[in-house]
Amino acid sequence: MSPDTNKRNSPPPIVFIITIGLIGFGAYKFLPGLLKGKNLNTPTSTSTWATSGSGGIANRISLGNQILLTSQTTGAKQAGVQAFAKGDYQAAVQNFQDSLQQNRNDPETIIYLNNAIIYLNNATASNGSFLKIAVSVPIGSNPNVAQEILRGVAQAQDEINNIGGINRAKLQVEIVNDDNSPEVVREAAKTLTKDPSILAVIGHNASNASLEAAPIYQQEKLVMVTPTSFANNLSGFGSYIFRTVPNISLMAAPLAEYVVRTERTTNIAVCYDSQAPDNISFKDEFVASLTAAGGKLVPTVCDFSLPSFNPESAIADAVSKGAQGLMLAPHIDRIDRAISLARINRGKLPLYGSTTLYTFQTLKEGQKDVDGLVLPVPWHPDTNPGSRFPENARQRWGGIVNWRTATSFDATQAVIAGLRQSNTREGLQQALRNASFSTPGSSENVKFLPTGDRDGKPILVQVKQGGSTGYNFVPLR
Incomplete structure (x- = not known):
């Protein structure tokens, strides 16, 4: 696997209407994502809040009920999303595991596996057993870059879930395909802010996408941590806007x-x-x-x-x-x-x-x-002799990862560390804004300047x- 790897997506929409009055999001087995959920038995990514007035946005959002990276499709993965959509999480887990045996470096499947495991292992929402985040990437316009970002999020999700989660709450990740399109990004950001269970968004990729979404997240008080957007206009944009790349x-x-x-x-x-x-x-x-x-x-x-x-x-x-x-x-x-x-x-x-x-x-x-x-x-695998991340990533994905995977891992690690202090949107924002905030990343510790920029060097x-x-x-x- 080289600096960018090949994969695509765009599949059919599936709508889920939640019965018991609680909304939940799927979780996945291998990688990082943070979510705050309610009903562990019913995914919310395609519930009425996602589809009402949103046109085709539900086709671009998935916890595991549809394939977005279509170039990474296997028969087992297809069977997995079908089972997930029906609420048969045991079958979904088995099929996602089988798909990973065929293609281990598919981050979408790892995330879906983790999400399915969360639903399978938890019967009620009252135990607060998962926290939920979203990651928004340009799957349709740039599948290679999208997968690089997803790998970082997935790896962080997997690591935290394998050690019991965040204060015993597993991390759930919802994937959004925004194509780096301003129009799609606006609709996605509005949709994500309306889901009260989502505590943070990792994204977006291109700066024009992040600048389109940032005002919406800032107004609705939802933390955005972009791992790849460098534009000067994002520096000091707002108290809920962060990035894990330097100015x-x-x-x-x-x-x-x-x-x-x-x-x-x-x-x-x-x-x-x-x-x-x-x-x-x-x-x-x-x-x-x-x-x-x-x-x-x-x-x-x-x-x-x-x-x-x-x-x-x-x-x-x-x-x-x-x-x-x-x-x-x-x-x-x-x-x-x-x-x-x-x-x-x-x-x-x-x-x-x-x-x-x-x-x-x-x-x-x-x-x-x-x-x-x-x-x-901002990062290279050969310049981090004291970090376990490059070797862990190589073993997991079967190749060397690049800086986008590392900074996406760091963005997820920052959200995880903030959620350890508070599992509310406002509490997470306050934790990340604290001048003493610091958490281990892919190389150096992740720290944010008052502007929301990463404290780091190239x-x-x-x-x-x-x-x-x-x-x-x-x-x-």
Whole structure:
């Protein structure tokens, strides 16, 4: 399993109407998620609160009653969701376990297994036997990235449930497919805030998605912890908004300094995506740091979001204006445009990139054209000698995980630690906002600054030959 792994989803909707007056959410067997539930026998992800006035949003939400990652479908997994939908949790558990025997690195199945086990092992809601959270990821638009995030959540859920849960309450996780689409994200956020059993949301992925959802979560007082959104606009957004990545200025500055002081490259052209808030922020911070370090921005027009984007013209323009290097900052769903630019470049200009480019897609499709690309990341498996997380993840998933899995694990760990102090939305928010809050993460402890940003520092990595694709991201020593 490489920096990004392949999987997809989008299945049929299933509606559940709860009888006994209590709403519950499914739990899963292997990975982390936090939920506060009521009726352990009846999942709420497709109950009336999720479907009323929400159009097709119920098709995008699942505790285990439908498959969202369709590329990860097995016959046993299909049988598992059918059993889950009928309330036959014993059969669901068996089928999900059988599916994992065939495909162990499917995080959706692990989450569904954990959710089914929760329902199977608990007969009533009165014992407070589970807590519930949601995770929102772009399954339809970027299944690789979605699975990277789900793996981190799943691993945290599994670890906490295997040691008895949070103050004896198991963690339940609901999966949402938001496609990084602002319209879908708005509907998903409104739907999640209306379910009183959901205590936190892990997500969203792209900054434009998180910025769309954040006002809704803030107004309705539901904690959001994004593991992957870097946009400056999220810093200090609100008291319920957190992220487990550092401020973008901390990510961009080391790259700019490396370009000027180590590689002695001063004239840099920039290609970015004007519709990606995180990469706008990265571009702005990179340019500011580049100038401060003695470098110079080469004035070119290169915008990955434009329909008229032309990689040949972009490279020709940069070279004609004296560029000595090229910094690429694409939207996560438009990485193919950055790769096309690298392909046209053919090694003429050294390449640098934003954190977004750390993907399996970059390596698989870029190959020799991205050889030597340098970019910053908040975490790398080879730079955490004292942490058990990288090896635990490798054993669980059968391969090396990347920074998105690590920061998603950290986001879930933070929520778990906060729920140990209080299992209410307000209590969780107060725990995370406390200046003394700290909990072990995938490497360093997870701590939040008053802005809600992660207290941390980046690692510079470079694409070099090796790995399953022929190339890999290797830390710069």
